[in-house]
Amino acid sequence: MNLTGVSAVRAPTKMRTISQTLPFITRCAAIAKGFETGHRTDFSVEAEKAVLVSVDLPKRPWPTDDPCDEIRGLAEAAGARVVGELTQKRHEIHLATYIGSGKVGELKELVEASDADVVIFDNDLHPAQGRNLEKALGVKVLDRSELILDIFATRARTLESRLQVELAQLEYSLPRLKNMWTHLSRQKGGGIGLRGPGETQLEEDRRLAGKRIGDLKQKIAEVQGRKEREVKSRREEFTVSLVGYTNAGKSRLMNTLTKADVFVKNQLFSTLDTRTRQWHIPDFGKVLLSDTVGFIRDLPHHLVASFKATLEEARQAKLLLHVVDASNPQAERHIEAVNAVLKELDCDKNPILLVLNKIDAVADRTALDVLRADHPKAVAVSGLTGEGIDTLTATVVEMLSKDFVEAEVVASTSNGKAIAYLNAHAEIFRQDYRGEEVVFRCVLPRHLVHHVQATGATVTAGK
Numbered sequence: 130m131n132l133t134g135v136s137a138v139r140a141p142t143k144m145r146t147i148s149q150t151l152p153f154i155t156r157c158a159a160i161a162k163g164f165e166t167g168h169r170t171d172f173s174v175e176a177e178k179a180v181l182v183s184v185d186l187p188k189r190p191w192p193t194d195d196p197c198d199e200i201r202g203l204a205e206a207a208g209a210r211v212v213g214e215l216t217q218k219r220h221e222i223h224l225a226t227y228i229g230s231g232k233v234g235e236l237k238e239l240v241e242a243s244d245a246d247v248v249i250f251d252n253d254l255h256p257a258q259g260r261n262l263e264k265a266l267g268v269k270v271l272d273r274s275e276l277i278l279d280i281f282a283t284r285a286r287t288l289e290s291r292l293q294v295e296l297a298q299l300e301y302s303l304p305r306l307k308n309m310w311t312h313l314s315r316q317k318g319g320g321i322g323l324r325g326p327g328e329t330q331l332e333e334d335r336r337l338a339g340k341r342i343g344d345l346k347q348k349i350a351e352v353q354g355r356k357e358r359e360v361k362s363r364r365e366e367f368t369v370s371l372v373g374y375t376n377a378g379k380s381r382l383m384n385t386l387t388k389a390d391v392f393v394k395n396q397l398f399s400t401l402d403t404r405t406r407q408w409h410i411p412d413f414g415k416v417l418l419s420d421t422v423g424f425i426r427d428l429p430h431h432l433v434a435s436f437k438a439t440l441e442e443a444r445q446a447k448l449l450l451h452v453v454d455a456s457n458p459q460a461e462r463h464i465e466a467v468n469a470v471l472k473e474l475d476c477d478k479n480p481i482l483l484v485l486n487k488i489d490a491v492a493d494r495t496a497l498d499v500l501r502a503d504h505p506k507a508v509a510v511s512g513l514t515g516e517g518i519d520t521l522t523a524t525v526v527e528m529l530s531k532d533f534v535e536a537e538v539v540a541s542t543s544n545g546k547a548i549a550y551l552n553a554h555a556e557i558f559r560q561d562y563r564g565e566e567v568v569f570r571c572v573l574p575r576h577l578v579h580h581v582q583a584t585g586a587t588v589t590a591g592k
């Protein structure tokens with residue numbers, strides 16, 4: 130059988146191992162919650178056989194000649210085994226089923242032939258479309274946002290990220306409740322204007338879901354407040370955040386720079402929680418480096434909103450290192466997608482240094498030259514081999530140093546506060562005693578000048 134656009138069945142992919150501890154608890158909670166509220170929270174695809182569908186639309190064209198590349202990575206990251214793929218180019222979506230009826234027939238054949246348990250769309254479906262497709266295909270149908278939410282749900286480890294994911298999932302599901310119950314009440318013979326059981330249930334579900342959303346928002350606000358205070362307390366430090374597309378190599382770079390041992394894996398969304406480590410730069414000092422959650426194109430909006438607390442470090446960082454996998458043919462698109470999320474998070478005003486990573490793995494040197502030409506200020510490195518790390522370090526120092534001032538500070542010898550402050554935050558070249566006074570010649574972070582002045586010391590800049 131030769132089905133147009135259907136790729137050969139792929140070899141089985143490896144099963145998820147890292148998320149096997151938490152998902153069970155998370156899922157039980159999700160299922161219990163779904164049971165309580167009557168809405169579908171089972172986005173899970175772990176260990177399921179999946180058929181992928183990608184639709185090319187004028188507004189959302191395929192980025193590569195392998196249209197399922199990214200959704201395949203996502204499905205595998207969620208633990209699914211990809212058993213088939215189907216693609217279609219359309220001018221506009223089919224209102225009822227997203228893809229045309231002929232294609233639905235083809236998809237059904239593929240699902241049956243491959244004995245698939247789930248169909249995953251690379252596009253976002255309207256709830257009614259998902260439902261119609263499920264009816265026609267006889268298997269669970271998920272869209273891209275649901276899949277991303279599932280990955281986040283199974284990877285969330287800290288209380289903070291679990292709260293954030295639950296909120297995103299609930300907010301995603303809430304507008305879908307109505308459709309679901311309208312559908313059921315129609316099945317039960319209820320009609321417009323009739324307050325059938327579905328309608329009562331819908332109200333009850335909405336109330337429960339709304340209450341839970343309120344509780345979650347309050348808890349997240351508490352976490353966010355704590356986090357903001359914690360991050361602000363580090364404002365006297367040099368804070369640098371690694372941001373970038375998922376799988377760009379942020380965690381590997383963090384390990385290379387700080388000799389840390391954070392989790393690195395060739396899969397999408399390995400990191401969900403921000404980790405901060407000290408990075409000692411010789412002749413400069415201590416920098417606090419944070420590794421953050423990766424971004425992806427079309428990241429579900431609710432997820433971005435709820436992950437603001439996790440990204441607080443990035444929001445308040447003095448410098449962002451935007452890491453991009455330069456060996457990926459989609460590097461330029463990844464840069465655009467990351468910039469869009471940074472904008473949404475209000476991080477785009479922070480100084481940003483683009484880091485072209487994985488240069489050891491670049492097969493097409495011309496593509497790298499194009500990237501370099503388009504981003505002349507970018508630094509090319511390999512987190513794996515260490516190539517370019519010295520240049521990266523020097524550039525970071527240069528960018529952070531812009532915020533420095535050479536100064537002469539005069540303090541009373543009894544001003545222990547000023548002396549301790551300078552010892553902690555300044556690079557001191559000379560220290561002379563003049564009677565009751567001590568004179569420091571030092572380099573001081575510009576934003577700390579007023580803190581030194583507040584101790585009663587006199588600061589004369591530019592000496």
Ligand SMILES: Nc1nc2c(ncn2[C@@H]2O[C@H](COP(=O)(O)OP(=O)(O)OP(=O)(O)O)[C@@H](O)[C@H]2O)c(=O)[nH]1
Nearest residue numbers: 376377378379380381394395398399400423512513
């Ligand atoms: N060849 C090569 N591979 C690299 C390099 N840096 C990272 N990798 C690999 O790329 C994969 C992803 O690396 P991570 O550091 O986990 O990527 P990440 O950006 O933290 O990914 P998420 O946390 O999922 O967003 C791993 O298999 C790494 O070993 C590099 O410089 N060269």
Ligand SMILES: [Mg+2]
Nearest residue numbers: 379380399400
């Ligand atoms: Mg990571």
